[in-house]
Amino acid sequence: MAGFVAMIVYYLVLLQTFNIFAAKDEEWISATATYSKETDGSIVTEGACGYGDLHKISYGKYSAGLSSMLFNRGSTCGACYELRCVDHILWCLQGSPTVILTATDFCPPNYGLSSDYGGWCNFPKEHFEMSEAAFAEIAEKKADIVPVQYRRVRCDRSGGMRFTVSGNYRFFQVLITNVGMDGELVAVKVKGSRTGWIPLARNWGQNWQSNVNLHGQPLSFEVTSSSGRALTSYSVAPGNWQYGQTFEGKQF
Secondary structure, X not given: OHHHHHHHHHHHHHHHHHHHHHHHHOOOEEEEEEEEOOOOOOOOOOOOOOOOOOOOOOXXXXXXXXXXXXXXXXXXXXXXXXXXXXXXXXXXXXXXXXXXXXXXXXXXXXXXXXXXOOOOOOOOOOEEEEEHHHHOOOXXXXXXXXXXXXXXXXXXXXXXXXXXXXXXXXXXXXXEEOOOEOOOXXXXXXXXXXXXXXXXXXXXXXXXXXXXXXXXXXXXXXXXXXXXXXXXXXXXXXOOOOOOOEEEOOOO
């Protein structure tokens, strides 16, 4: 009987721990946000995550540059955040609408300016530089900077993960986009038809590389998300793949 009671207590403790972490994931965190004026409604198309044209990879106007506190040297590239404008009666839109953004760029610090005006991305500030179109969904565009709250959310993507290969015979690189669930990857492996699984190193953002010649071999990829979930896409690229091509694999 004592053993049964101990087991019940153990499971109750586990349940309480789970609930604590679940609640923590849903907590809103205070930050600030500004926007970058672009004629096409998006932020810069060549950002620090290496995604290139944000419209071609479906991130478009729902992209954001993150301060160094959030960017974490590029490891959060691809992560999704829900934002809402708060605590400003003049600039926040009524009803506190939210917008979901993908981390695609780095907002660099400017220590020559005050962190209250101009140096919004100075460490350790938590700041989002949004597109003008996305900013207008939560706040008045007349505002220079607004207080916001954010939380990490699941990334909902259409279709599978996309693998864009580049490099040469002595250098292999792959850019991985359209990642669902966590949105960010912490490990990537590649396998040719004549190799075992080869771990890739993060080059920058979500570009992963290795000094290996994989030309002429069908390619498979194994990716691991920040929550530890691994997913393998076999024979994503055929044996006659070419540098610059993009191939679609599985999705979380």
